[in-house]
Amino acid sequence: MATKCDIAKADAENIIDNQEHKEEYLDKNSKVNKVLDEGKELQDILDNEYSTGQFVDESVINEKINKLYGKNSERKKLAIKIRALMDANESLAEYILQFAIEHIGENQKVGTAVAKDKNGNLVQVDRHIELSRFPLSSLKTIYAEALKPSFSTEGIGIINFNGIFTNLITPKQRGAKEPSGAFWIIQRAVNGYANRVSHRITRFTSKLKDKDGKVVWEGMNSIYQHIQSLANYHPQNSDPDLDLKYTAFFSRFMEGRVFQNDNGEWMIYADYGPITDERNFVQFHDKTNDVKHGWLNPVLLKDFTPQNKKKGDYYIEMTPRSKKEFLELTKKARKIDDAVFEYFQKAMQSSLESIADELSAAFPNLKRQEVFQIMFRNKTETSKNLSKIILSKLTKEQLELYETLYKAFEPMVQDEFILVTGSKVEKRKNHWPGQFNEDLFKPMLDKLVMQLENTVDSLTKLYDNKEDESGNKFDDSQLAHLRKTIRVYNSKLNYATVLSKKLDGYPTDVVHNQVLALVNDNKFFKRISNAYDRSQARVDDGVYFDYLRNMSGTVERNILVSKLIKSIITSKNKNSKKMHEVVSRSAINLFKVPFHGTDIFRTGFLNRILPTPNTVEGINNMLNYIPGRNRTALQLAKTHRFISSYLSGTYLAGLGTTVQNMTDSLRNLIYSSWDETRAALRHMNDDTKKKNIERIIEASGITEFSDFFSRSMVNGILDRKLENAIADGILKAMMDWANSNKKFPKSRKKNTERFLKTVTELLEKSNSILKPEDFLKFGLTKDQIKRRRKEIAQNKRLMFANSLVQFAIEKEFVFTDAIKQRPWSPFVKKSATVAVEAYMASTTLFGIGNKALTMSATERWIRSLSFVIGLNRAWRAGLMRQDIPWYEFTDAKDINEAIKIGRAYQERVNFGLSTQAVGEYFYNGWGMLQGKFKYWSNQKFGADVRLWKEAYTSVKDMKNIESNAFDFKAIGKMFYRMGRHRGKTLRTTHPEIAALKKFMITQLPLTVAFDILTFVTVPGFRLLKSLMYFGSGSKGLRGFTSDLVSLSISPLLIAGLIMSGNADDEEDMEKMVKYYMRKTFFGFVPMWGFDNIVALAQIIGGSTKRGLDNLIDASGVFRGGNMPWNRELNAVAKDLIED
DSSP: OOOOHHHHHHHHHHHHHHHHHHHHHHHHHSSSGGGGGHHHHHHHHHHHHHTTOOOOOOOHHHHHHHHHGGGGGGHHHHHHHHHHHHHHHHHHHHHHHHHHHTOOOOOOOBOOOOEEEESSSSEEEOOBBBBBGGGGGHHHHHHHHHHGGGOOOSSSSSSTTTTTGGSSOHHHHTTTTTTTTTHHHHHHEEEEEEEEHHHHHHHHHHHEETTTTOOOEOOOOHHHHHHHHGGOOOOOOOTTHHHHHHHHHHHHHTTTSSSOOOTTTTTEEEEEEEETTTSSOBBBBBTTOOOOOEEEEEEGGGGGOOOOOOTTTOOOOOOOHHHHHHHHHHHHHHHHHHHHHHHHHHHHHHHHHHHHHHHHHHTTOHHHHHHHHHHHOOOOHHHHHHHHHHHTTSHHHHHHHHHHHHHHTTTTTSOOHHHTTOOOOOOTTTOOBOOOHHHHHHHHHHHHHHHHHHHHHHHHHHHTBOOOOOBOOHHHHHHHHHHHHHHHHHHHHHHHHHHHHHHHTTTEEEETTOOOOOOOHHHHHHGGGGGGGGGOOOOOOHHHHHHHHHHHHHHHHHHHHHHHHHHHHHHHSOOHHHHHHHHHHHHHHHHHGTTTTTTTTOOOOOGGGGGOOOOOOHHHHHHTTTTTOOOOOOHHHHHHHHHHHHHHHHHHHHHHHHHHHHHHHGHHHHHHHHOOOOOOOOHHHHHHHHHHHHHHHHHHTTTOOTTTTTHHHHHTHHHHHHHHHHHHHHHHHHHHHHHHHHHHHHGGGHHHHHHHHHHHHTTTOOOOOOOOGGGTTTTTHHHHHHHHHHHHHHHHHHHHHHHHHHHHHHHHOOOOOOOOOTTTTHHHHHHHHHHHHHHHHTTHHHHHHTOOOOHHHHHHHHHHHHHHHHHHHHHHOOOOOOOGGGGGEEEEEEEHHHHHHHHHHHHHOOOOSSGGOOOGGGHHHHHHHHHOOOHHHHHHHHHHHHHHHHHTTTSSOOOHHTOOOHHHHHHHHHHHHHHOOOHHHHHHHHHHHHHHHHHHHHHHHHHHHHHHHHHHHGGGGHHHHHHHHHSHHHHHGGGOOOOOOOHHHHHHHHHHHHTTTTTTHHHHHHHHHHHHHSSSSSOHHHHHHHHHHHHHHHHTTTTTTHHHHHHHHGGGGTTTSSSEEEEEEEEHHHHHHHH
């Protein structure tokens, strides 16, 4: 009979499965079918009047449409044509559908979510968009967008798919310039990757409800918060880290290390290792023949002395109430963890099936199992030989395709979950993610190698002697068992040895702080991960998030692979050979972007002229020609990331940046009305709706800012910083010990004592379970120690930079305790904390409405506002079920449908913050620096161009739209309608012109005013200019200006400067040139280089004072960028030069 627990678990799994199936339905369902077929009635008439294959003149068709639809005939014609274009290219159909949804105007009923039945009652029907309900102007815009791929050209043009300036446009816009729809497939998948990973994570970290609104669980985040709050039941306790101690206690309990005995006392297993029988023979798993490992030697927790700690350090004397709540929370956590495992097992299988589906379509002459063989099972000689037989069935063309596909994704596909620095992911009693701090993992692996060597030696001696230590002879079965054990341990030793050497410099996602699993190394991790000492596993509150991120990332990476395969095959089938080469190369490159590899190429402007290296690997190889330099591409990538994070942390920390971010919400007024914006704000502030809205927003993943800023950048950063410093201290002590022994061989004993004393002090602050003497047995060479110390130093710098980013974005900064405490250390830490808190308060306006005004908070608010506006509009348009408001949706299909619409709308208004949202100019670490602080403005420039273009297209003549010809009359019509119609009328009949009009009465004059004010020469305006341009308030308004307008009026302002007679003023001219260069795509590094070149030229040319002032300004990057002290230091330095 099923228990309540079993039933609850089954219910949870059914809910999760239900959500998954409905997501798959939404993803796979044809997008063409989302648009109502409005030509069906016309087709029926034509079928009756004309025979199949008979030519029908277009004038006849137009006449029949006019007769059928009267005054709506023009809109019907366009609706039919748009759907026909979608039907002709399924790959681009989704883009056209999304474009249409984004362009739904205010109060436009374009959906058919409800209809009247025979009795006149409104009933729910299949949801479609009825295109003919759009105003004619919008239909022209949609039609022109749908025709865009047909105007694409091959070769190198200006801004075609492979154009000179195409590296600056977003992948989404680039996809519309490619006729097959192949690039759109991979663009859409890559663009949504971070959101989808976040969506999977939030299923288990946040509240989950069933379709009836009943709460299934509160989420793992809530459980961790409640666990830490149990410290409040100990008001007399003086331990400031009791909340963290509760978290560690919770982790140890969940993994089965801590438990209660029959008397209710807390127990702990002192050790972890192989499970043996009464004669000390190891036991094996029946299925895998691997050695069984588990917890050993239970003792009372309060009497237990952890390695390098004090007796009872893990123990908590819980109150009855805290103990009761603790046990209740563990049951809730177990329910979630069980569901996580089941869910991801199914998700993994589904992701592999997606890959297999696409591969089967690519190689129809192969069976499904044969496809799996050649793609996933090429690891042994036997399987390689089998693959050769299968590959012989392929044609030459298919073999070329196979090579392309295999090379592109083989390292990325995982057919099982592998945690590089973690234990094996498997279903077992008391399952809990076993993950290790990277700085503790490497010495733990070193120790494992040493232990395996000793074990193999000991077992071999026993086998050779044919008896145990007591002289008891082994029988044949026991000798066979020994042979098997030696074979298994020898295998583990080989794998562990290979990994210990490989892990130094192992590929890492430098943005998300994740060591990446290489599929070819899976066999190593699988064979030895059970032997890792789980006593060393992480017990912090970030471990479960990292576990979910790893699992979600693995599944979504596989799904991304399936989209890449589909993209390449679509391009191959539909494009010319020349076009296919360009498209497939670009698609594979974009596919790699979310994983921040060193082989991603960046397309700069020189790359087309000179054979300059365009990948981090290429740049690194070139730099390695410098004498004495021998670094890896990963090290260079980490350097790029450090510089980028440092710049973000030091230049985005001020109040002005946050205010500027906040005022960008005004962009919503361009795409929507004030009434819509107010309605969305009311929804967001309504206590009865707020929680439901926040639930859907969190599930959408729109507040996951990916490589700009994410929780994974700083997750568990305090522990990582501490262990990083300790690991470096130990390696330094090892190097000092080796050098001292070589220099003073007679003092070896003293050197060893000094080493043990130093390492003991370090380990007391660490979570390591290694003993000081263990480090002397590892046998690391000096080169290995140097290499590890270099890696640690680089990681230390990267963590520091990430902390700066956290401070700039979240206004949070926690100081790490010093490894070596000095008498003045507490005072320094306290003083620094007070200073930082004061700065935080001033730069967040001391909180508004009890909420700090931080960059992350404003970014979330802006994106949430646009998300709500978009969904309100879509719901009113009839694109979603109408019986309840969208924020009351609990059914997975309804929620996912809403999320897709909300994401698309907010992205149109607010753009993307990650690298995959911008063009190839910004790719890889070097491109990231070339375009630093330009991701947003570059996308906004393109959006401003599209505002003009769409308004102009909306009044173009149909012949000019279909021939892609310029329409001079449309320019006049556009401005005529802009001046004649107002408010709601214009928003109803010509929403594209209404949007441009709002742009022209807001951003255009504000931009012109700013530019004039910046270069005004009237003496009375000098002080006003200084206050306006450099003050925080004015900086905030600059977020509502337009670089497009600024660059457009620059010739007029430059001419004005010349005509005013001030062109001879070199300072004003220099300022103007720099100002307008910063309005282009040039990011921080190019502009910083330009500033220094100008400064040096000025010094050489005789303008020494101005040149030195500019050098001082440029050098500010090394003193903290926009941090408050830097302004004072700049002023002091300039005064010293003047003196």
